[in-house]
Amino acid sequence: MGDLHGQRVGNAPAIERSVMRLVLADDLISVVTSANSESDLSAALHTATSRLGFDHFALSYDCRPGSRDGTSLLVHDYPDAWAKLYVGFDLGGNDPVRRACGKSMSGFEWRHIENLIPLTRGDRRMLKVGRESGIGDGYTVPRHLPGEANGSCSFVVRPDATLPRSMLHIAEIVGAIALASARKIVGAVAPKSRPVLSERQRECVLWSARGKTAAEIAVILAISEETVIQHLKLARERYDVHSRQSLVLCAMFDGLISFADVFHWWAGT
Amino acid sequence: MGDLHGQRVGNAPAIERSVMRLVLADDLISVVTSANSESDLSAALHTATSRLGFDHFALSYDCRPGSRDGTSLLVHDYPDAWAKLYVGFDLGGNDPVRRACGKSMSGFEWRHIENLIPLTRGDRRMLKVGRESGIGDGYTVPRHLPGEANGSCSFVVRPDATLPRSMLHIAEIVGAIALASARKIVGAVAPKSRPVLSERQRECVLWSARGKTAAEIAVILAISEETVIQHLKLARERYDVHSRQSLVLCAMFDGLISFADVFHWWAGT
DNA sequence: TATTCCATCCCCATTTCTTGGTATGTTTTG
DNA sequence: CAAAACATACCAAGAAATGGGGATGGAATA
Numbered sequence: 001m002g003d004l005h006g007q008r009v010g011n012a013p014a015i016e017r018s019v020m021r022l023v024l025a026d027d028l029i030s031v032v033t034s035a036n037s038e039s040d041l042s043a044a045l046h047t048a049t050s051r052l053g054f055d056h057f058a059l060s061y062d063c064r065p066g067s068r069d070g071t072s073l074l075v076h077d078y079p080d081a082w083a084k085l086y087v088g089f090d091l092g093g094n095d096p097v098r099r100a101c102g103k104s105m106s107g108f109e110w111r112h113i114e115n116l117i118p119l120t121r122g123d124r125r126m127l128k129v130g131r132e133s134g135i136g137d138g139y140t141v142p143r144h145l146p147g148e149a150n151g152s153c154s155f156v157v158r159p160d161a162t163l164p165r166s167m168l169h170i171a172e173i174v175g176a177i178a179l180a181s182a183r184k185i186v187g188a189v190a191p192k193s194r195p196v197l198s199e200r201q202r203e204c205v206l207w208s209a210r211g212k213t214a215a216e217i218a219v220i221l222a223i224s225e226e227t228v229i230q231h232l233k234l235a236r237e238r239y240d241v242h243s244r245q246s247l248v249l250c251a252m253f254d255g256l257i258s259f260a261d262v263f264h265w266w267a268g269t
Numbered sequence: 270m271g272d273l274h275g276q277r278v279g280n281a282p283a284i285e286r287s288v289m290r291l292v293l294a295d296d297l298i299s300v301v302t303s304a305n306s307e308s309d310l311s312a313a314l315h316t317a318t319s320r321l322g323f324d325h326f327a328l329s330y331d332c333r334p335g336s337r338d339g340t341s342l343l344v345h346d347y348p349d350a351w352a353k354l355y356v357g358f359d360l361g362g363n364d365p366v367r368r369a370c371g372k373s374m375s376g377f378e379w380r381h382i383e384n385l386i387p388l389t390r391g392d393r394r395m396l397k398v399g400r401e402s403g404i405g406d407g408y409t410v411p412r413h414l415p416g417e418a419n420g421s422c423s424f425v426v427r428p429d430a431t432l433p434r435s436m437l438h439i440a441e442i443v444g445a446i447a448l449a450s451a452r453k454i455v456g457a458v459a460p461k462s463r464p465v466l467s468e469r470q471r472e473c474v475l476w477s478a479r480g481k482t483a484a485e486i487a488v489i490l491a492i493s494e495e496t497v498i499q500h501l502k503l504a505r506e507r508y509d510v511h512s513r514q515s516l517v518l519c520a521m522f523d524g525l526i527s528f529a530d531v532f533h534w535w536a537g538t
Numbered sequence: 539t540a541t542t543c544c545a546t547c548c549c550c551a552t553t554t555c556t557t558g559g560t561a562t563g564t565t566t567t568g
Numbered sequence: 569c570a571a572a573a574c575a576t577a578c579c580a581a582g583a584a585a586t587g588g589g590g591a592t593g594g595a596a597t598a
Contacts, residue, residue: 102415105448106445209514215553243513249521253528262515496546512586
């Protein structure tokens, strides 16, 4: 084996551990990927949690962040004491981990949470109560779909234990896949035959989303203003909506235009 | 991942490949993590790209409008032909990969892009032109921070090559870390500079997003139409936009309203 | 306590959008 | 090939949105 890309691989036990980690990762990934129901997902995460060296997990997926009657999914195996406190006092709205999720693109250790958000006294009190209820340090994988959903998947150890640091990257992948599965489960967004706009219609909608008027779009696309109006008219009829706001939203929901399309252009101007 | 799952300890070449992959992953992660400038990041991604078995990479990171300096970052090593076409014809606004980023929580293969968004003829044409310019299949890792930024990191192979599937999970991690580094380089946006709408303003924007006119919103909220117009006016000024389309998009990007807010209401009415 | 922000209401001039038509030539597709 | 879809262009009436002025009372906050 020896020298790989300039790095010594190390001794035999190290190799064995590496192989074990990778095989473990592949195993867990396939298990979590195949989860097609809430109970499947819970079982898969339970398995992953213990085999990665954690004590607890919690996955939450909210289609409507901050609202009440939205589709949401919460699976966890937290100690009863903590679960009761958390749900009973609606601590979710004040959870610093949850807040930190909005500030990170990838997984983070709870011990480093102050690098992401400032902690208030209430936050520290909450973390302390958590420790008293069996919740120690943790690693949380956040994911966001602007305008659609927020989710997080946390792997947690007991108060007297330390995070299995060599497993964090695997936890990151497993967590991400678990969230994708969660989205599949609650979303169940069937790829139905949606009304697709023609290319020209899409362009007009995009420029409209960027805040341009029909006259401006006409100049940009080098066509008549009447033609632009016609394209937008037909596009509205396709979606059966009567305003540009709704038209833009429909096009965005269908993935015909994206935030990046709009904001990137804004940034470059 | 099924192809990975089949690999088992006991097969010497398989073990070697596994160890190589892990060592490679650890190696690349530390290289990409330590990137502290645009050129660092470019070099790190260049290394990662070739060692993962890809031919090209492209990372883009876009901050939301309103943030001051360095609102976006783009590093890539695409062939000149494609880069010139892409920039010259402003193909970014039509890029289906970019659009698909808004619909996925984790990395996706370009060949499966139709599972995420519908492809128009123009999209297919663009992909075809890409292939003629040396851009084949790819794997893109998207990340979103509501109200702050969108980013994506793509790893691409030549048209005649196939994606190194066993490396995709490592690509996912490397891509995520690269985006985190990009965020570090560009600089996190101060959250207080973000315009926040008042509750009433937000309500008006939401009903506007649902396709209601000012007069209708007035009836719904039981206030004067003039008041509704005033709320929307102030909201537009906060975001410095001049159309309801843009206003709705800004509010949605900031997480003040969501697709669920709009479409669930549509569904339930 | 003073100031700022919020919610509410009003007016007016101008621009833009929506809706209803019609029309011609090209491209795609069954 | 024929039918359908697309891109282009035009007209006209009425509805809606935008941008510019104001004004009041209350709540929060510094």
